[in-house]
Amino acid sequence: MEENFSINIKPDAVEAIKSKMDPDHQIVILALDDGSNKYSKKGGTCTIGDSFQFVVLANKDPKYNIKLENNAGLDLYTAQPETTFFEPGLVVNARNSTLSLSSDSGIIDGGMTVSQFKPEAVTEDDLKNGGQC
Secondary structure (H helix, E strand, O other), rough: OOOOEEEEHHHHHHHHHHHOOOEEEOEEEEEEOOOOOOOOOOOOOOOOOOOOEEEEEEOOOOOOOOOEEEOOOOEEEEEEHHHHHOOOOOOOEOOOEEEEEEEOOOOEEEEEEEEEEOOOOOOOOHHOOOOOO
8 A cells, every 4th residue: 555645835935946956956855864774963862853844956866755745846756664764744844944844743853954965985883873963
């Protein structure tokens, strides 16, 4: 059974996301930022699983294969682990240069980031010792 998810991205948040896009980077993913994936620079002790980030990619990532319908016309995807935090009424808002993800139940993450993916070497020691927090 395929689930359908949609997200309302407010105009200021769309602007923040699009500011990280260029002709070569047009794919956007909504990913956890808790050390659980290659896009997170935080170690596992830095967050508790409900931190999110938008990452702009040059190519689709097969692990992020769930299309997120959105009002901004973004080619936007997420992965199965992220959906455990999704509730009805997903909204991304921007206030004072900070993005927040919320649902009908309240704020999920009040401090989201947006970045263009540039592969870097994060060592196992960095993750164990919190060197990326």
